[in-house]
Amino acid sequence: MSLSRAKDLGLPLMNLVRLKGIPILEQLHLEERLLRTSSHNWCIVNDGTNVPTIVMGMSGKPAQLLELGPVMEDRVPVIKRFTGGGTVIVDKSTLFVSLICNKDDVPNVQPYPRSVMAWSGSLYGEVFKGINGFQLRENDYVFGDRKFGGNAQSIIRNRWIHHTSFLWDYNVRNMGYLKLPSRVPQYRLERDHTDFVCRMKDYIERSDFVEKTIKAVGNQFTLKQVNLKDIDSYTEAENNLKTTRLLTLEELEKAMADTS
Amino acid sequence: MALTLMLASSRIASHLRISLSHRAFSSVVLKDLKYADSHEWVKIEGNKATVGITDHAQEHLGDVVYVELPDVGRSVSQGESFGAVESVKATSDINSPISGKVLQVNKDLSESPALVTSSPYEEGWIIKVELSDAGEVKKLMDSDKYSKFCEEEDAKH
Numbered sequence: 001m002s003l004s005r006a007k008d009l010g011l012p013l014m015n016l017v018r019l020k021g022i023p024i025l026e027q028l029h030l031e032e033r034l035l036r037t038s039s040h041n042w043c044i045v046n047d048g049t050n051v052p053t054i055v056m057g058m059s060g061k062p063a064q065l066l067e068l069g070p071v072m073e074d075r076v077p078v079i080k081r082f083t084g085g086g087t088v089i090v091d092k093s094t095l096f097v098s099l100i101c102n103k104d105d106v107p108n109v110q111p112y113p114r115s116v117m118a119w120s121g122s123l124y125g126e127v128f129k130g131i132n133g134f135q136l137r138e139n140d141y142v143f144g145d146r147k148f149g150g151n152a153q154s155i156i157r158n159r160w161i162h163h164t165s166f167l168w169d170y171n172v173r174n175m176g177y178l179k180l181p182s183r184v185p186q187y188r189l190e191r192d193h194t195d196f197v198c199r200m201k202d203y204i205e206r207s208d209f210v211e212k213t214i215k216a217v218g219n220q221f222t223l224k225q226v227n228l229k230d231i232d233s234y235t236e237a238e239n240n241l242k243t244t245r246l247l248t249l250e251e252l253e254k255a256m257a258d259t260s
Numbered sequence: 261m262a263l264t265l266m267l268a269s270s271r272i273a274s275h276l277r278i279s280l281s282h283r284a285f286s287s288v289v290l291k292d293l294k295y296a297d298s299h300e301w302v303k304i305e306g307n308k309a310t311v312g313i314t315d316h317a318q319e320h321l322g323d324v325v326y327v328e329l330p331d332v333g334r335s336v337s338q339g340e341s342f343g344a345v346e347s348v349k350a351t352s353d354i355n356s357p358i359s360g361k362v363l364q365v366n367k368d369l370s371e372s373p374a375l376v377t378s379s380p381y382e383e384g385w386i387i388k389v390e391l392s393d394a395g396e397v398k399k400l401m402d403s404d405k406y407s408k409f410c411e412e413e414d415a416k417h
Contacts, residue, residue, distance in 0.1 A: 058344070058351050059326035084326075085349035110417050112320040113350035139349055153350035156341065157298055160350075183325065 012105035014041040014221035016214065017228060024049040024090055025079055028244040030231070031098050032082045035154060035161045037236040041105055043217050044163075045210060046096040052174055054078045055165070057085040057152060062247065062255040064182060071177050072252050082243045084113075085152030086181055088165050089174045095206070097213055098163035106220075111155050113139075120151070120162045126216040131203050138185035141166075145187055146198035166209070168200045287315040287410065290381055294397055295406035296339070296357040301381065304397055309358050312385045313345065313376060316410045322348040324376040327369040327386065334362050336389060338396050343386065345376060358396050360389040 019027065027046050034042050054076055056065060062078060065087045071078065076089075090096075099120070103111045109119045121136030128134035133144040141149035141164065151164040175193040188196055200209065217223065226234070293301040299317035303310045318324065326346035336342045336356035344351045365387050369375060376384040401409060 057346070057349070058328065059346050082351065083349075084346040084351045108417060110320065110413075113322060113348035113352075115320075115417070116350070117348075151349065155350055155352040157339075157353060157355060 011220065011222045012041060012102070014043055014101075014217065014223055015226040015234065016217075016223045017042065017044045017226050017231070019044065019046040019228060021048050021050050021092065022046050022228075023051070024053050024055060024096070025077075025244070025246055027096060027098075028055075028079065028081050029242055030228075031100065031161060031163060032154075032242055032244050033235060034231070035082075035100050035156065035159055038100075038234050039102065040234055041102055041221060042098070042100040043214070043221075043223065044096070044098040044100075045213070046098075047210070048092040048094060049090050049096070050092065052076060052089060052091040052171070054087065054089050054177060056080050056087045058082060058243070059084070060087055062252055063259045065179055067177055067179060068252055068256040072249065072256070074177075076177055078247045078252060080243075080245055080247060081152070083152035083154040083161065083163065086150060086183075087178055088150040089170075089177055090165050091171065091174065093169040095166040095168050095200070095209065096163065097166065098161060099217070100161045101159065103158050103160065111158075111160050113153055113155070116153055116155070116160055116162050117151070120164075123216050123220070124213075126219070127209065127212045128204070138187055140185060142187075143198055143203055147196060148198050148200045148203075166200050167197055168206060170197070170199065287319050288381070289315070289403045289407045289410075291403045293381070294357065294400035294402065295409075296355065296400055297409065298339075298353075298355040299410075300355060300357045302357040302397075302400065304358075304391075304394075307391045307394065308363065309360065309389045309391055310385050311354075311357060311387050311389060312380055313354060314406075315380050318377050318380045318384075321345065321350075321352060324373045327373045327376060329365040329367075329369065330362050330387065332362050332365060335392075336360060336362060336387070338393075338399070345373070347377075354386060356387075356389070357400055358389060358391055359393050360391045362387050363390050364388040 060080060062068060109115050117136060117139055124141060135142060140147045149164045149166045153160060153162050172194055178193060293303050295301050299314045301312055301314050324345045324347045328344040330342045338359045339355055341353040342356045343354045345354060366385050
């Protein structure tokens with residue numbers, strides 16, 4: 001869509017940031033900062049992260065969600081992020097797409113989780129059009145009954161973020177660091193990780209997915225590419241209230257000790 | 261039948277000091293509370309206040325599975341976030357309707373966050389605050405204004 005055509009349609013502006021291999025902690029810090037200190041809309045695409053990392057939701061308890069012994073032995077980093085939702089293990093093959101929106105720029109969406117997910121489900125429906133079995137199922141992105149994307153949100157007064165880690169491919173061994181969570185969707189039916197998830201690469205080409213996602217977002221927003229190094233000019237002073245953090249070895253050891 | 265039920269519920273509501281809006285999905289609004297446009301309620305008792313989220317908020321959020329509580333002693337400011345609830349994979353800020361100092365947090369919510377869902381005005385209270393500016397209450401909505409506000413907000417979507 002041309003800029004003039006987009007302007008004619010009165011589409012709100014969204015800044016597009018395309019990253020590759022950025023550490024997931026850095027990506028999450030960036031997202032939290034943009035959510036809380038920017039007034040712009042943002043689409044962040046990170047093509048893989050640098051090292052395998054476990055990422056838990058805000059309320060995640062390591063002892064309940066992780067096989068702590070192997071995690072500590074193999075020194076797998078564990079992050080607690082600022083959004084809700086469950087636990088994922090991400091690596092260089094994971095594709096990350098994050099959407100940060102002013103609620104007034106998406107007026108048909110109420111700033112509540114189910115409304116935001118209905119919107120995102122519809123957006124990704126465009127991306128996966130023609131691929132059988134795609135749906136938002138009990139708040140998961142699935143092909144049939146297999147999950148391929150973990151999504152989560154954070155909603156503040158006038159803005160929200162919906163971010164997703166898409167399982168392009170995964171290492172079965174890495175799934176072994178994660179326990180079966182206590183809160184699972186009904187459709188999971190007690191399946192372990194390898195029977196519950198699937199690889200997105202079996203359904204769509206990587207570059208195809210990225211381009212179709214950007215196109216789908218571009219149908220609702222006027223996209224403007226922004227480089228990472230220029231982001232400071234779009235935000236207020238550095239937000240020191242980061243809640244996303246890397247858990248220390250001491251914290252993991254204490255979590256393990258407390259369950260013994 | 262529907263009209264009879266509506267009239268009966270209005271009489272009961274009036275007796276219990278509850279303001280009911282008869283919409284398709286009406287949520288409970290209590291008459292003796294004040295309300296913020298971010299869907300928190302506050303009960304003022306002298307220079308102390310109790311804060312929680314409204315029935316409208318908990319209905320729209322879905323089942324609350326976690327509450328991030330502030331530390332006792334920290335300051336809160338009107339309109340600013342002091343904590344969060346988690347529901348349906350989302351963290352949602354809780355904004356304070358008034359400014360002051362946190363005197364008490366509802367520790368029951370650590371073990372039983374679902375109290376926010378099941379009893380948003382009673383057992384699901386979130387913080388108690390010592391007010392620093394009683395005049396701020398004037399900026400909040402009463403129950404009738406809040407009910408109308410919720411109806412208008414829902415009607416837009």
